[in-house]
Amino acid sequence: MSLILDHIDKSFESVQALKQVNFEVKEGELFGLIGPDGAGKSTLFRIMASLLIPDSGRCSMLGYDVDKEYRQVRQIIGYMPGRFSLYMDLSVEENLAFYARVFGTTIQENYDLIKDIYEQIAPFKKRLAGRLSGGMKQKLALSCALIHRPRILILDEPTTGVDAVSRREFWDMLKKIQREGITTVVSTPYMDEAELCDRVALIQKGSLLAVADPSALAEGGEKLLYSLRSGKGVYAYLDQIRQLEGCRYAWLFGDELHVTLRSAADDAGVKKVLDSWQDDSLKWESIVPSIEDRFMGLLQEESDADSEMEEGE
Amino acid sequence: MRILLTLLVKEFKQIFRNKVMIPIIFVVPVVQMILLTYAASLEMKGIKMVVVDQDLSQASRLLVSGFSASPFFEIVHSTTSYPEAESRLTGDRADVILHIEHQFEKRLYAEQETDLQLVVNAINTTEAGLINAYCTQIVGEFNTQIRSEWFSLDASLRMSSLDLKPSFWYNPLLDYKIYMFSGILVILVTLIGMLLTALNLVREKEMGTTEQINVTPIRKYQFIMAKLIPFWVIALFELAFGLLVGRLLYDLPMVGSLGLLFLFACVYIVVVLGIGLFLSTISNTQQQLMFVAFFFMITFILMSGVFTPTDSMPQWAQKINLLNPAAYFMRVIRMILLKGSEFRDISREFFSLLVYAVLILILAVTNYRKTT
Structure with a gap:
């Protein structure tokens, strides 16, 4: 070494x-x-x-x-x-x-x-x-x-x-x-x-x-990662997405939102809600996670763990 | 040795690359030596005097002529009204009032004694003291003259009493410039040694270059020596340069051995550099340093005896002066240059400073951290 x-x-x-x-x-x-x-x-x-x-x-x-x-x-x-x-x-x-x-x-x-x-x-x-x-x-x-x-x-x-x-x-x-x-x-x-x-x-x-190593890190990460884009900009949707039943974590990633779901079955539910927002430029698709997604995911888990600990005290 | 040499080469390059450095080394001293030596004069000429002569007699005129003949006094106004004279003093248009009362001559003749009033503006106490001394001298001369003219019989008796004829050693013409110049030279060497070293060290701190230096094999003592040696050389050079200027401009006497002077200066500058190094350890920015250094410089210089003799300072001040390196050098430079003192005359100062140098370097080096 x-x-x-x-x-x-x-x-x-x-x-x-x-x-x-x-x-x-x-x-x-x-x-x-x-x-x-x-x-x-x-x-x-x-x-x-x-x-x-x-x-x-x-x-x-x-x-x-x-x-x-x-x-x-x-x-x-x-x-x-x-x-x-x-x-x-x-x-x-x-x-x-x-x-x-x-x-x-x-x-x-x-x-x-x-x-x-x-x-x-x-x-x-x-x-x-x-x-x-x-x-x-x-x-x-x-x-x-x-x-x-x-x-x-x-x-x-x-x-x-x-x-x-x-x-x-x-x-x-x-x-x-x-x-x-x-x-x-x-x-x-x-x-x-x-x-x-x-x-x-x-x-x-x-x-x-x-x-x-970077590739293993990215692969070991979020399986259920989706990207949300919108012609109107996605920032306004961040809070709404986070409140959805099936959403585990959501964060801004450049000009898109990256969202992880609790289970694959939640995909359909989310799509239904998105349709109800009546924004034609909204685009929702499953993506391969990058190392940055992994990092964001780890950060979210870390802060969850922190807040649980604080609640426990 | 390789590392120290490398560092020294680097330091000298940086010092002479700094655009203000050359003027500081060559121009500032010359300006200071010319300007301060003439400006910080201890002589007084043209003291503005208002004469209130209410007697207007032969005796009063004789007295006044004594003042007008003196190079020190300039009679700016003559009056018979005391309040008028006082308003001039208050208005700062006069430095001193000579008040000769009515019946001055009569009383002097009849009673062989009378009063004379002198009102001196004593805002500047040194000046007031000098005015007083000059006046006493002129009045004394007047006394002698009156006695010999009026009471010629017993004048010879009184005259024979005491006649003091001073002989001024080491500076026979009482040329204050020689005295001042040597003092200013000390200030200059102190300033260069202490301030430039400290500024250079703090600048290195500010630039953050020590971060890179610290991961090299350079040792702390090498780094410090490389910082001090250039300014030690520059300060010694400054002394030599100053002496040359003094020789050319003021015909500065050099009675004693120049070798001895430089030997002493070598030790003195180490002390000054040590103080500079210490100051740099307690400041993080050049601005902070300037304030701290300013305090030390002013105290050192004013207490060093450049203007006022240290012997006339109160006991406690003389004790404090034991810690003031400038006071030692101030005394020694004048002793060597004007009086021709030899090593045994200045050995006490020399060894005191040697001890001082060791102590201040230990203090500064232990207090010095390359990291912030």
């Missing part, structure tokens, strides 16, 4: 940021941590990067304890923080050379590893990092995190605030890095990126909801 997180707990004053987070990442894997803003992703990543000490639990990288053997850990990991943290007043080239020298290496020595990425920003190598565009900043940050040829790469929301084309390119680069044998852990708030990972962990409010 490359990375082992063993029942990590972390609290900030009154807020519990991480609750018993427990998973492992295999050697050479591209592992995704998916969750909304504030779920605890960055806290977890800072623990992995030896920047935070968990209240309890252990984190180890290739057998090194992140807390006790942080000096060894820092040699073998490459970390890219969520916020751009390179020197804005140094040029692209100077930043890269600086990090190379700090790790006791040179740009030339590991150039093959960053070649594909660095070549895209090389035309601007004399430009100050502060004057780069968002996508170029990400590429530079990735180059700097890779320059000492780490064995584990930790990327905290690398694609947040980056345009769609750059995001796509970025994931292609991650795939290439993976082929170099580098284990990569990446966090993202975007569901569609989950499918690009070998395995993903879903996190919400500091707790893991599931750890699985």
Whole structure:
């Protein structure tokens, strides 16, 4: 195992940021941590990067304890923080050379590893990092995190605030890095990126909801998933749908509503009600669930469980 | 060593890439040294005086001529009405009133003594003290003159009593500029060392670059040293630059050894940098830092003895000054430059500062966290 997180707990004053987070990442894997803003992703990543000490639990990288053997850990990991943290007043080239020298290496020595990425920003190598565009900043940050040829790469929301084309390119680069044998852990708030990972962990409010490979996760989810579209917009129907007898959960999904039913038999009942709303543009159909549907389903179950617990108290 | 060198190269690049840095290092000192040295004058010239002469006698005229001949006084108005003079003082059109009463000469002659009233605007106490001193001197001269003219017989007897002829050592011409200049040099070095270091450290905190630095093999002591060394060099350079300017502009005397001065400055700047580092650990933004640093700078400078001698401060203030590094350097720079003091004369200050440097660095480094 490359990375082992063993029942990590972390609290900030009154807020519990991480609750018993427990998973492992295999050697050479591209592992995704998916969750909304504030779920605890960055806290977890800072623990992995030896920047935070968990209240309890252990984190180890290739057998090194992140807390006790942080000096060894820092040699073998490459970390890219969520916020751009390179020197804005140094040029692209100077930043890269600086990090190379700090790790006791040179740009030339590991150039093959960053070649594909660095070549895209090389035309601007004399430009100050502060004057780069968002996508170029990400590429530079990735180059700097890779320059000492780490064995584990930790990327905290690398694609947040980056345009769609750059995001796509970025994931292609991650795939290439993976082929170099580098284990990569990446966090993202975007569901569609989950499918690009070998395995993903879903996190919400500091707790893991599931750890699985993306296709299995989607399949393991809601069987009775339906989509509702309307030319008039579906938002107005959300409350009405939720009040239907057969409706288990319903949520907005882009410009449509996704609805799960309690049983297949409820389908007919729902259709009848829909007809009675006399909206010709309404379209109701059974769909194959995506990973995002699975995530939404898990979230709904989680909040149901929470409210039951609160009622029980 | 490799890491420290890499960090130092980076720091120097960043410092000189900062557009305000070059003016701060070269222009600010020159402006300060020229402006402050002349502006912060301790001499007083052209004190505005209103004379209320109600006697209008030979003696009163002699007295008034003593004032008008002095370079320190400018008689802006003469009157016989005291209320009129008072209104001028109240209206801030005069600094002092000399009031010579009716029958001044008569009483002086008959009773050999009389009164003279001096009303001084004492809003600025230093100024009032100086006016008083100047007046006493002029009146004293008047006394001597009167005695020798009017009572020539026994004048010789009285004259022989005491005649004080001061000789001013180390600054024979009482050139306040030399005194002020050395003081301003201390302020400058303190300002550069303390403020620039602290600002640089807090800026790094604000930019969030430490997040990336922290996952590298860079150790805390390397990081701190790389932050302090550049400003240590710059502050020493600033001192050398200042001395050069002083030599060229004011013919600043350098009686003692410059080597000794720089040896002392090396330690002094470490103390100042340590304070800067400490201030940066207790502030999260440059704005916060400016307020905190401002408080320390003002206190240090005003208590350092740049304007007023520390020996005349109350006991408790002198105790507080033991913690004021600027007070040590202020004393030592003048001792070395003007008096030519040697190491044994300043050894107490030197070793005190050495201890201070060690203590402040321990405090600052333990208080320093790379993470927020």
